[in-house]
Amino acid sequence: MIGYVDTVPGAAAPSLDVRGVRFSYPDGQVALRGVDLTVPRGERVALLGPNGAGKTTLVLHLNGILAGGDGTVTVGGLTVDRDRNTLAEIRRRVGIVFQDPDDQLFLPTVAEDVAFGPANLGLRGAELAARVTEALDAVGMAEHRDRAPQHLSFGQRRRVAVATVLAMRPEILVLDEPSSNLDPAARRELAGILRRLPVTLLMVTHDLPYALELCDRSVILDTGRIVADGATAQLLADGELLARHRLELPYGFDPAVAARQLAGNG
Amino acid sequence: MIGYVDTVPGAAAPSLDVRGVRFSYPDGQVALRGVDLTVPRGERVALLGPNGAGKTTLVLHLNGILAGGDGTVTVGGLTVDRDRNTLAEIRRRVGIVFQDPDDQLFLPTVAEDVAFGPANLGLRGAELAARVTEALDAVGMAEHRDRAPQHLSFGQRRRVAVATVLAMRPEILVLDEPSSNLDPAARRELAGILRRLPVTLLMVTHDLPYALELCDRSVILDTGRIVADGATAQLLADGELLARHRLELPYGFDPAVAARQLAGNG
Amino acid sequence: MENLAMHISNGIVNGPVAAAFGALALVALALCVFRSRQDLDDRLAPMAGLVAAFIFAVQMLNFPIFTGAVSGHLLGGALAAVLVGPWVGALCVAVVLIVQSLIFGDGGVAMLGLNITNMALIGVAVAYLLVALLLRILPRTVSGLAVTAFVASVLSVLVASQGFVLQYWLGGTTDVGNSIGGLAGTMAAAHLLIGVGEGLITATTVVTVAKVRPDLVYALRSLRPLSTAREFPVPGGAR
Amino acid sequence: MGAGHAHVLYRERTSAVHRLPPEVKIAAMVVFTLAVVATPREAFWAFGGYLGLLLLVAAVSRVGLGWLASRSLIELPFVVFAFALPFLGTGEQVTWLGLELSVDGLYGGWNILAKGTLGVLASLLLAGTTTMRDLILGLDRLHCPQILTQIATFMLRYLDVLVGEARRMRVARISRGDDPRFLWQLRGFAAGVGALFLRAFERGERVYLAMVSRGYQGRMPGVWLATGAATTRHWLVAATVPLAATGIAAAAVVLG
């Protein structure tokens, strides 16, 4: 850990504070080369970048699943380290939806899987059941509650994965490519849910219009470094910057149309 | 097998001919309720539909990985049945990129994994090496050729998965959500590759603009039935049809802009 | 004498006896190879690999039984017999033993015949005979299957451990005289505990699989008329 | 041991031993071990000779003596048996530090200790210089029945799948507020094992079907079998160690 004085815990601390984080995988692959990122409470930030940039690696640092390189990660004033209790508290606050739904689902039925997180938070009985139903309704999977997750279609698994985290009502929601494999309506519904949730949001995505729709601010990560940080609309307008990092607006996307629709959404 | 007279084998036979295929999973889940679909040689067809519609299930029927329900699947005149040799020949012709790259990659290094398919086709030595290099170059993963697939990022794994099938140069290429988790540049590059390949193409996707860009024709599958079949541009113009099947054009997408870009592409 | 753990290492049993059992194992495995040609279809091939991997992995976790005074590991014979049948099952266990002896020195290479006889042949054969018998007597329910798997595990482990006693009696490099009876007793006691642990793991594993994918359980498959067997591999199971 | 992974013993190096084709290494290791086992236990000098041979191979293959020593602890359980023998053995007894020990038992203990240790060291040298995959390739070239190598290939693949799925399950649980010390605490040890087994199977089955889709028909493509197969020179080079060992064994039997 390099010299970094812990911020005062409490409401004033930023939700996420990443300082100088470096990380190499055991096989020697360098994934993060000094990442600094601060996300104030309640902000919505999109994390953009090419394949292999280190986005998932960064996400896995946010609740201590990966650790051990240089730098510090602080969540609402709590520093991620080896202390079991601190880690448990951090994992209570940070809900992560993994890029691969198979990393998320492991219990024999959908309902049990969604109940797992809230049950660990101490919920029981009717309250727990209500949480589960609410989360499954939100992603439109209520009718599949008694099926085995591994027997669902890919997109259905992705939706259940989102529900497992929504059911925990985390303070900080981190989503790694939540919209991939979702059908267009589910994608829009998810956007609606995320927009209404009163949380701090960090969303990894390759879908730039989706980032624009949901997040005011974006950061671009490339080869393990944050290379840009600013208002999403501004970043997306800088075609040269985007091109340098293998990002580009999709075919048929018209910023003017987007702006109109965005204004309509409020 | 319901009554269906085999077409004459040979060049005149359609690449894919699916007749009355029904399928239920062992847990009783009905996935296909009678699907009819013919894809003539050289055509590019997008397979659209909501999550859980049965798209992946249909794809897995195209080379006999799933079978045993009613109906027949014919590939270039060869009917999928239990005969080992016919099945082997069909699998030679049809290349499938699975929705989950983790299902596709299993060898210790990327290069070996890409070589696996062509080696099974009998390629050896320099010819095999050339195929592998070509396929890896096409997806921009040449520099990672000696790494372990399970140590790649999700998007990198997806690209390698595509390469494993490209290296086999199948006559019929079936892709299940090839663009998900790809960064925007990789998505465009993949579109470029697919457009140039002289193959019959069936592509499952939730990305309607991508379908419009690559496929002249689209079919919509919902709850195990084909509910629409026509020119992609026409289907996408029918907002009501799309909405009925949980499809919709993405935020910021302007058909007029798309048409202009499409014309520019040739 | 804690962890005899069934892997006989080099030098415990003399050369001639080891060679004799080596020949016995070779003949028996050849028969298994011949018989399993019919069994090993598209669906059984990955299952056989998984059973072998599972046994391999679990054998590497030497788990303490109860107090830690006795430690041992699964032999896997019953699991293999229930899931992939006797012929392929014996081959699975044999593959595990061969690889272990080659790269871990876990059980000496020169003693491979003895180890294969005990764990792959005796262990799987006893387990399969018991399974075949019990599945006819017991109700064909989840608990019936659980009891079957448990009993078959315990007894197969016990019998397999006595295989070592027999071999030691025939060709132990040190004459322990009357202690051979004591050896038999110690082996039996230790392996009763190992057997109980093995029985619990086997029973739950088999029950988990049988509930979700009954088509994967060889022991249940052989009870059904052959016509329902199918050749197409199907993720999520066969109809 | 908790390792559970097949490649833990492989030492990534470049050495003449690493480059030898796997089949000659397997054959050499087996012959060497047989020679050791055939040696009379009283011929102490012979065991010194074997150890010398192994140290020589270790030096050439650059696997490191510390590594060899620490990894050979796997035979500890058998050593316990070796130490019990002097008390269990019958016949002539000697008294040492006030303990009644059987002479036959002492020899027996030595016998197991020496032969066991040499066997383990020989395997470790094989494991340290040969990947699991090459090992299976070697077995295949030594005409091991295809059904066995096929099971071994799948076993290798599934070890990765098991480890991978176990890791996924652990990550899934801890990131949703659970605090397990073991994977197994999911409704008890056995239920966790059952769930892991099923999960690994279904993943592995999908992988298998994807392999089948790419033309797999029960045997890995011939390229991997054809390249780098042993030449006469390889066999001759690798034969030196087992030949020397056989010589020592023969001398020990004759002199013994």
Ligand SMILES: Nc1ncnc2c1ncn2[C@@H]1O[C@H](COP(=O)(O)OP(=O)(O)OP(=O)(O)O)[C@@H](O)[C@H]1O
């Ligand atoms: N388990 C691993 N072992 C070794 N290297 C890894 C591992 N996982 C990822 N990497 C490497 O670390 C780098 C960053 O990977 P990461 O998964 O964070 O990328 P990403 O930004 O999430 O990419 P994508 O958009 O494709 O998901 C890549 O070069 C990748 O190959």
Ligand SMILES: Nc1ncnc2c1ncn2[C@@H]1O[C@H](COP(=O)(O)OP(=O)(O)OP(=O)(O)O)[C@@H](O)[C@H]1O
């Ligand atoms: N292995 C399985 N066992 C049981 N039911 C399954 C299995 N796989 C899929 N299903 C069910 O079959 C139906 C069709 O699934 P399929 O995977 O074909 O959908 P899909 O159109 O590919 O969806 P997506 O867009 O989410 O990938 C769904 O209701 C799904 O829950």
Ligand SMILES: [Mg+2]
């Ligand atoms: Mg990622």
Ligand SMILES: [Mg+2]
């Ligand atoms: Mg699908």
